[in-house]
Amino acid sequence: MTAEALPADLRRAIVQLARTPRLLVACDYDGTLAPIVADPEQARPLPESVGALRSLAGLHETTTTVISGRALRDLATLSRLPSEVHLVGSHGSEFDVGFVHALDADAKALHRRLEAELEQLVAGNEGVGLEVKPASIAVHVRRAEASVGQSVLDAVRSGPCTWDGVHVTEGKAVVELAVVQTDKGHALDVLRHRVSATAAVFVGDDVTDEKAFARLSGPDVGIKVGEGESLAEYTIDDTTDVATVLAFLLEERRNWLHGDQAVPIERLTMLANERSVALVTPDARINWLCHPEPDSAAVFADLLGGPEAGHFSIKPEHGSLPLGQRYVPGTMIVETRWSRLLVSDYLDHFSASHRTDLVRRISGSTNAVITFAPRPEFGQVPVRLLRERDGLRVVGTSDPMVLRSPGVDWEITSDGLQETARAVVRPREGAPVLLELRCGTDDLSDATLSEADRRERAGAYWSDWAATLKLPPLQTELVSRSALTLKGLVHADTGAIMAAATTSLPEELGGIRNWDYRYCWLRDAALTAQALVSVGSTAEAEAFLGWVHGVLATLPGPERLHPLYTLQGTMLGAEAVIDTLPGYAGSRPVRVGNLANQQVQLDVFGPVVDLVVALAEARGSVTDQDWLMVQAMAEAVARRWHEPDHGIWEERHAPRHHVYSKVMCWVTIDRAVKLAETYGRTVDPSWPVLRDTISTDVLKNGWKDEAQSFTTAYDDYDLDAASLHVGLSGLIDPADERFQSTVTAIEAELRSGSTVYRYRRDDGLPGDEGGFHLCAAWMIEAYLLTGRRTEAEELFAQMVDAAGPTGLLPEEYDPVAERSLGNHPQAYSHLGLIRCAQLLSAQ
Numbered sequence: 001m002t003a004e005a006l007p008a009d010l011r012r013a014i015v016q017l018a019r020t021p022r023l024l025v026a027c028d029y030d031g032t033l034a035p036i037v038a039d040p041e042q043a044r045p046l047p048e049s050v051g052a053l054r055s056l057a058g059l060h061e062t063t064t065t066v067i068s069g070r071a072l073r074d075l076a077t078l079s080r081l082p083s084e085v086h087l088v089g090s091h092g093s094e095f096d097v098g099f100v101h102a103l104d105a106d107a108k109a110l111h112r113r114l115e116a117e118l119e120q121l122v123a124g125n126e127g128v129g130l131e132v133k134p135a136s137i138a139v140h141v142r143r144a145e146a147s148v149g150q151s152v153l154d155a156v157r158s159g160p161c162t163w164d165g166v167h168v169t170e171g172k173a174v175v176e177l178a179v180v181q182t183d184k185g186h187a188l189d190v191l192r193h194r195v196s197a198t199a200a201v202f203v204g205d206d207v208t209d210e211k212a213f214a215r216l217s218g219p220d221v222g223i224k225v226g227e228g229e230s231l232a233e234y235t236i237d238d239t240t241d242v243a244t245v246l247a248f249l250l251e252e253r254r255n256w257l258h259g260d261q262a263v264p265i266e267r268l269t270m271l272a273n274e275r276s277v278a279l280v281t282p283d284a285r286i287n288w289l290c291h292p293e294p295d296s297a298a299v300f301a302d303l304l305g306g307p308e309a310g311h312f313s314i315k316p317e318h319g320s321l322p323l324g325q326r327y328v329p330g331t332m333i334v335e336t337r338w339s340r341l342l343v344s345d346y347l348d349h350f351s352a353s354h355r356t357d358l359v360r361r362i363s364g365s366t367n368a369v370i371t372f373a374p375r376p377e378f379g380q381v382p383v384r385l386l387r388e389r390d391g392l393r394v395v396g397t398s399d400p401m402v403l404r405s406p407g408v409d410w411e412i413t414s415d416g417l418q419e420t421a422r423a424v425v426r427p428r429e430g431a432p433v434l435l436e437l438r439c440g441t442d443d444l445s446d447a448t449l450s451e452a453d454r455r456e457r458a459g460a461y462w463s464d465w466a467a468t469l470k471l472p473p474l475q476t477e478l479v480s481r482s483a484l485t486l487k488g489l490v491h492a493d494t495g496a497i498m499a500a501a502t503t504s505l506p507e508e509l510g511g512i513r514n515w516d517y518r519y520c521w522l523r524d525a526a527l528t529a530q531a532l533v534s535v536g537s538t539a540e541a542e543a544f545l546g547w548v549h550g551v552l553a554t555l556p557g558p559e560r561l562h563p564l565y566t567l568q569g570t571m572l573g574a575e576a577v578i579d580t581l582p583g584y585a586g587s588r589p590v591r592v593g594n595l596a597n598q599q600v601q602l603d604v605f606g607p608v609v610d611l612v613v614a615l616a617e618a619r620g621s622v623t624d625q626d627w628l629m630v631q632a633m634a635e636a637v638a639r640r641w642h643e644p645d646h647g648i649w650e651e652r653h654a655p656r657h658h659v660y661s662k663v664m665c666w667v668t669i670d671r672a673v674k675l676a677e678t679y680g681r682t683v684d685p686s687w688p689v690l691r692d693t694i695s696t697d698v699l700k701n702g703w704k705d706e707a708q709s710f711t712t713a714y715d716d717y718d719l720d721a722a723s724l725h726v727g728l729s730g731l732i733d734p735a736d737e738r739f740q741s742t743v744t745a746i747e748a749e750l751r752s753g754s755t756v757y758r759y760r761r762d763d764g765l766p767g768d769e770g771g772f773h774l775c776a777a778w779m780i781e782a783y784l785l786t787g788r789r790t791e792a793e794e795l796f797a798q799m800v801d802a803a804g805p806t807g808l809l810p811e812e813y814d815p816v817a818e819r820s821l822g823n824h825p826q827a828y829s830h831l832g833l834i835r836c837a838q839l840l841s842a843q
Helices: 008-018 048-056 072-079 105-122 145-157 184-195 207-213 237-260 451-466 475-490 524-533 539-554 605-617 624-640 659-679 686-701 721-728 739-751 772-783 791-801 829-843
Strands: 021-026 062-067 086-089 129-132 137-140 165-169 172-180 201-203 221-223 233-237 269-270 277-281 286-291 298-300 311-317 324-327 335-340 341-347 356-364 368-371 384-388 391-395 401-403 411-415 419-426 433-439 812-814 817-821
Touching: 008 201, 008 221, 008 233, 008 237, 021 048, 021 184, 021 237, 021 341, 048 062, 048 237, 062 184, 072 145, 086 184, 105 137, 105 145, 129 335, 137 145, 145 172, 145 659, 184 201, 184 829, 201 207, 233 237, 237 433, 269 341, 269 451, 269 475, 277 341, 286 356, 286 368, 298 411, 311 356, 324 384, 341 451, 356 368, 356 451, 384 419, 451 475, 475 524, 475 829, 524 605, 524 829, 539 605, 539 624, 539 686, 539 772, 605 624, 605 659, 624 659, 624 686, 659 686, 721 772, 739 772, 772 829
Parallel strands: 021 062, 021 201, 062 086, 201 221, 221 233
Antiparallel strands: 129 137, 137 172, 165 172, 269 277, 277 286, 286 298, 286 311, 311 368, 324 335, 335 341, 341 356, 356 433, 368 419, 384 391, 391 401, 401 433, 411 419, 812 817
């Protein structure tokens, strides 16, 4: 029997149940896992059910158990269930390892008295038997003639069943008397509490199972096997159906937990319009889009939750793999191509600021299947889809949303909670199919400009900008794509710049190192803007510094700057976890917000002042407003440079005196002095003294003879790639033996083939992470500064090879598994690539 033969409403319930964070699967034994047979000692479970229970038990955050009326010892012997499956016997009075409860003296005495009395009552009655268990005794009359059985049960009910301290459970042709409180519902509650289950399923066939069904509520699912009245919401026919249910639950649970269809991170391509971002897979599935801002909740979160979390897909009706995907050169328009089908995607650059407009153009000569499954608020808000004359209206969202699709005939289906629209279309020569998702409006009318004009205008915005850039001769196209990617992470309405387009893409597959990078870090944004200045574009730096001025205006003093803010320049809310999403390839938790917002990171001032220097060099002057900012940053450093902090890597433990943070404090003062000297500003007399004080402090406390290297922090000997900035920043001459030795030590400990790790120390979090492309870029620069050009060229070539087919880089790379990790695309990685190409070209 296949899952399709199960009732549709039951299938929908199982699909929802499979997505709960912590699942408890509980079954009765006789009549559920094992068919009812004449000889109870021959009741064997169906192998298919046993296999499914074992496999479910092996899944993350999934517990399986069998709750039976049989004695625990007999249940274990007869069922031969694997040890991964918990066993509960005697209707819940006997638990396996971890749940054993000894009887007290009174209960033991009552048990002996019951046994003696019941032996007298059943004596001489053929077909009646006693089953003596550690905490109960069952009277079985299944094999007795009906009149004999009824007579014995009547005697038991009017006699021992009425005794104080006896707990009675009635079943089919059996009555059980326990000397402790026991029923399957209580057992289910004990198990649920023990494993902190967020939902449970119970499958049973007997009268005794009704007490378990009675305990189910909310997202729980109760399934009755066989005919008869029941509190269970769903009914199936027999034990074969039970095996089918368990197999279907296993398949859905496994897919939800492990993200079997997860696209390699580097193969995801970003759409952007400097206000919104989206990701598209190599087969034209929009699997990530947030609205109204890039740091808002997702409308499509297939990236982190599979298809159930929302997607917008287009593919040939008779499936084949795409021939390729590319950016239209110099633009952020993405084309996905099959042999007779072309899908062009872009975010409209010129729609109103409160809107997110995604345009999808289907051309070619074959049928295409469109699936539109919006799931606002990370799939936590049920939506309905209404057909209108020119498209679909999404109902149930806080912000209006429509899909303009004139001429498309949609079929709408529901899984009981969410609705999905599907259509088959056939583009014609000169008549492509147009789909326009409009978030933030309910307007389904035709746009003023034709789609061709809008597409040309959107492309020209990017290509005209890209044509102004000053690009190095080395890897020119890849550097241009990196610059376009950085500009795509800019939020033009505010001037903020995102660190990355996504949240919770893992630093280790299946691990917990999953962070939200959709915000504006002062450090990351300043470095991004500086990279854009270096290729000839200053508008982004001007806008970002304006954003920083706005943030500073809300603070009592510059030393109170937080490391990051929302794109609007406000404080982040509390970091939260979305339990309903399984995460990319099963990597949980999915986080929204970032606890680093509350950290002290004293390095943030240096990159901002360095950006002011770069911008002043580009335009030949420093503005009064920017000079005031530099003075504020220097003032903040003067007040706090001597404090410990959490550092560039935002480790979630006690602050330390990080070498990199001290170096960036030195950079702040050093650049302030040089700016003043270059542009005729007054140098605060305390600055040169402070610069020397910080430098002396770093050289004294940051260098460790034992390590022959500048270390992570003053208090230990562990190494950190960020400490390379002792030389990269100019605090010491790159020819200094201490810097040369630091490069060698960090190379030996932190470089692994094609990448460089941040550090190897225990940072208080479980699991591992990949090497950072940014750290590899620092190592390339350090190689060049120390005369090791060959190593620099080799590492740069390996960094280039890690880029995806459309030229994008996430945060990290695993050199062992040879796969990309971390949020994507990552500003750090692209600005590092630009810097390395420039340095290698200059030499």
